Amino acid sequence: MADVSEGVDLSICDREPIHLPGAIQEHGLLLGLDSGLKIRRFAGEIDAVFGGGDLIGRPLGDVMDIRSLELGAEEPLAKFIGTLTLSGESFDTFFHRSSEEFVLEFEHAPARRRTGEEVLHILGPLMKRIADAEDIQTASRAAAEGVRNITGYDRVMIYRFLADETGQVIAEARAQDLDPFLNHRYPASDIPRQARSLYLSNPVRIIPDVAYMSQPIIGGDGPLDLSGALLRSVSPIHIQYLKNMDVGASASFSLMRDGELWGLIACHNSTAKPIAHEEREMGSCVATALMQSVGRLEEDSNQREAVRLMRRREELLPVVAASDSVTAGLQRHRDEIRRLIDADGVALMLDTEIVYSGVTPPEAAIRAIRQWLSDEGLDQVATPSLSQIYAPAAEWTSAGSGLLARVVSWSPRLIILWFRREEVETVNWAGNPHKSLQPGQTPGMLTPRHSFELWAETVRGTSRPWRPAEQDAGTRFTASLAELGRQRTLRDLNRRLTSEVAEKDLLIREMHHRIQNSLQIVISMLRPQDGELSEDRVRERLGQARDRVLSVALVHGRLWRSEDLQNLNLETFFAELTEELVRTWPPEWQDQVSLDLDAVKISAHRALLIALVVSELLTNAVKYAYAGSAGPLQLSLRKSKGDYIAVTVSDRGSGKGPTDVHEGFGSRLVQRLVDSMGGELTVASNNPGTSVKMRIPLAGD
The missing domain is CATH 3.30.450.40 (GAF domain)
Structure with a gap:
């Protein structure tokens, strides 16, 4: 000034x-009341309305009839609560709360x-x-x-x-x-x-x-807030x-x-x-x-x-x-960018290069503005008077008094400066x-x-001035440019990744086929033809080895076909495993295995260990449950509370004593595998037959 x-x-x-004037205007009266409606302070020509005497501390009901007034509201602003006649005069009455006090105001009512x-x-x-x-x-x-x-x-x-x-x-x-x-x-x-x-x-x-002559407020412990x-x-x-x-x-x-x-x-x-x-x-x-x-x-x-x-x-x-690139597109269409928000000029800072359209400050000034934005940490500026916030701008107000700046990216540098003339x-x-x-x-x-x-x-x-819609248009345009730049970068990256993934996919497919072929060769070698082996013990050991390699091959194949390379669905895996095992058994077993499986996902490592146990239990059941004959077998899978699964193999055969069962069905290999997964193995009678159940945590080493 x-x-x-x-x-x-x-x-x-x-x-x-001004909210604590300590006085009121003289065209009315004021009473300040405590929570019990006792008078704490007053202002105005009180004596003419309420008679003489000290009002401080007196109940409001002693000095006026309050039965028709609604004094319970705690509005922050003066609220009209009715018209009263006091000492022969009509008053419009207003009531509100101010901090810990109630304020009652009286204003002369109009004649009509x-x-x-x-x-x-x-x-x-x-x-x-x-x-x-x-x-x-x-x-x-x-x-x-x-x-x-x-x-x-x-x-x-x-x-x-x-x-x-x-x-x-x-x-x-x-x-x-x-x-x-x-x-x-x-x-x-x-x-x-x-x-x-x-x-x-x-x-x-x-x-x-x-x-008016102000009327002082008398009484009270401190100033009364009259904001309302x-x-x-x-x-x-x-x-x-x-x-x-x-x-x-x-x-x-x-x-x-x-x-x-x-x-x-x-x-x-x-x-x-x-x-x-x-x-x-x-x-x-x-x-x-x-x-x-x-x-x-x-x-x-x-x-x-x-x-x-x-x-x-x-x-x-x-x-x-x-365009071939965002930068090339901006250079080619600089005039349209200037007209986007009715600017007199625009300067596009494309890394180290600056391109212009319309009326703008000189190049040195543009580079100085860029440095100012960087020093101040500003990504957006909208002002009709740049010289008020950036003093050097006073030298070229005729070319750029108003600035709308939007930083798309600092690295690589992409800044758009729209200008308006004075x-x-x-x-x-x-x-x-x-x-x-x-x-x-x-x-x-x-x-x-x-x-x-x-x-x-x-x-x-x-x-x-830059209107709000124009500022928003600048923001949205630069945000779209940033997204366009990201999309181009992603497309280039995806193109390279697609090429690299295709090459790796060919290599992985070749490795998969070689592994599968090798496993099938091993399985074929372990599958004895009739009459080739005379010793039952050797035949049994080769069969066990074949089933274990079969489990490994199934896990590998399932992982290859799955989008999730870390986990397997045990439901489908068990179905495939039993189907492959049944093919190696005598023909009378083809329809004897029933499945009752929940959908459970588990890590590939644990799936392989569980598959080895299930293969062992099913193979032992085929050999011992029905004394060489075929009979019903059941494989069940349940997810139980506490992130555990329960896998049960049961039969309806003659049944065996616990010791014999443990030796026959629960071999040392099975027990070691279950122990390695932190699980429990239990054998029970199925009345008739035997039920072997393993309870294994879903997660683990």
Whole structure:
């Protein structure tokens, strides 16, 4: 802020605790109550309403009839709870909670209230005008005219906050003898940050008489937070501001969108003028309707722009993708990239090379911007005034005041810089914004400016702003480029991997066939032909060796056919194993083996060990269970609790004693294999026959 004398505290407005004024306006009364509804503090002309005497500590019910009031609500904002007659006067009554206290406020009721029919007659057509508006300007003008009709104030403005926290009057309804404020800009200091915060938390503020005498709050242990109060006394600086504007009464209704303060419906009157509760509620309805319309119009506009930008992007990406490389595609279509978001120029940093389209800063400046982005760790920048955040940009504002930067990749380097030229703007301020606050008579204190006459200022170094849809389009385009680059890299990698895998696949197939052939040769050699071997002992040993090699061959074949090279499905593996074993047995055994198997996956290593045990048990059952004859055998597989499996081989033969069974069915090889897997082997009678069960953990070494 220029032209302010040395020693003046420029931050006093932002630091002023306006929610703790310690006083109320004089058009009402206030009582502060504890949780038991005893009076802790008061403000206003209490004696005239409640009679003399000390009110502090007295129950509220002792000083007024509260039976008709709903005092249980704990709303953070003053809520209308009814109209009371006190000492012959009617008061509208409001109640809310402030920290640990309840606040009861009384406001003089109007002599005449609008009927419900009158309210609907006013609001119905007004709501329709606002809802049917085709642009924000039309909707705002309808809202301003409607609120002026409701309040009877001389001037009602729709005041919109801009991105730099300044405000602008975008619509106005006024008396003919008043000078227009339409399109006037106001500095951010006119509405300090803590005032904006209060507008967010309490959307209605009234000052029916700017010349009021504040009424101090008496009693209490500390300052009372009046953020939610109706009668809160206003900052002396703001009162002086209104007086300097020749305003006698003021009111405002907050305009909020997505939880943020979009603007205000600001009402001014040249003389004192109250606004009754009903009129304030009507004004709040208008504010809500306006913001609904604004939301719809802004969303419709953003949607249309987003669709337009999306179509441009969808037309551009395929032609870039069709090029030999992403870099070549960007170079070839640089003009389309510039036009993607209506930029005046674009610079594409493709590793060490820079290519341009349109109006851009010089190459040295482009490389300096790249270094600045890197030093600051910035992947995205969107600003209409680059020189405000990057001082060297002040040297070439005519070529690039606005910057939209998107980093696709730092290595290899791919950065897109869109530029917009400076657009010299004339801003019509309501008074000199550099003198919005001036030294007061008290040293170190400030008073608001006295003049609000039109003050034109030429603003340089600023471009057209980057709208949200344009920023999003830049982000989506660069994200698509990054994905396109990844896809090309993956395609190249897949092409190489496919070639290498094909070569390895040929080698593995050759190895598989050789292993299978070798195993089949061994099995054939171990399968004695009739009459070749005369000794039963030798024949038995060769048969056992053949079955074990067969199990190994089956595991290898199953792994080869499976997509999972680490695990086997025991259900299908057991089915194949028994089928192969039965082929080596005498023909009468072909239909004697039944299977009852759960689907269980287990590691290939453990599957091989289990297969060896099952082969051994089935082979022994064939030899001993039915004394050389054929009979039913059953192989079952169950998954049990605790990540265990149970494999059982049983017959319905003559049965054997436990010792003989252990020697015959549970050979030392079987026992060692089961022990190596951390399992248990049990032999039991099957009545008739024998049942051998092994319980093995699914996981293990």
